[in-house]
Amino acid sequence: MKLDYLKEWFERNIEREGTFEIGAGIPPTPSAVAPVSSQNVELLDTRIAFGQFVALWRRNKGWNAERLASAAGIDPEEVLQIEYDPHALPEPDAVYKLAKVFELSPRPLLELAGLVVGRTPHLREEAIRFAARSESIKALTETERQAFEAFVATLAELKD
């Protein structure tokens, strides 16, 4: 493919950009494109546990997602995706880096994330048990309550 345009075309048209910040594209939301199968359902169970584990690990340290991302050298978006979207397939590289921060062997984490075939006995059952027990039943902290109320207020302001 070759562009063969006179200088005048650029002279006439570049000004149209003005001060716009021009960009396009974003990866499709994984949950929107992932086919549903019984194997996927099993993966969802372990990924929910993986996401909760990552969230609890950092909360136990008092870290926010950005701080964990920074320590691991990955995008904050990847941390949030792991914690909140069990449909998303994490990057193996990100799981290795998180395992290093957690000072754990990457193998079981890769299994939980569905990146390698499961071979650890009872890992899925343990993961489900962990996920079921680790869901917080504690009342919101003052900071969480303020954030929650601010978000509710924002939602209430939005019109259809």
Add this chain to the structure above:
Amino acid sequence: MTESKIYLRDGRTKALVEASLFDEATSDHLALWDRDWVPAMQAFCAGKSLSEKPEDSHWDWRRKSRAATGLLGYHTLAIVCADDLQGLMMANDISSARLPQQFGKPLIYVDFLATAPWNRPQIQDPPRYRGVGQVFLLAAIELSMSVGFKGRVGLHSLPDAEAFYENKCGFTRLGSDSSHQGLIYFEITDKQADAFRQRN
């Protein structure tokens, strides 16, 4: 790999300067991305919250390029000026149109398009060069022509560029797409593409 002569506008002198469009982003281009683009973006993002950072600040073009390497139907394009990388675009020719008047027909879909940090008025004033976005859209239309798609192009706009595609480039707005994090999807028909190529 084909190199085309194009022009960008120098943000400081306002003069048109010669630049090159490559229809294949090479390892040399990605090395420039690593060397200059990444540190510039990191410097701008330092200390900013997620919502204050540019929407593409976390894009890893090496990973994107690696994923597309060897795949039929995927194209990575680069713009270089004064030995510096000025923009990168990835597009594919395996997508279909959504507009009713061309529904189901093949088009060029722009997967990703970004200009270098120093070419963005929000990051650097004045920006080093303007015109990168225009040239990439022209390239997407020409790519569409070259593979027999008559200029049809589709893309999901980043929020800051919506008015540009709709009002300045003649794209048709098809609305928010929940499968792409709510981004607005735009499409250009063969006639709109023709007008874009010939406009005065």
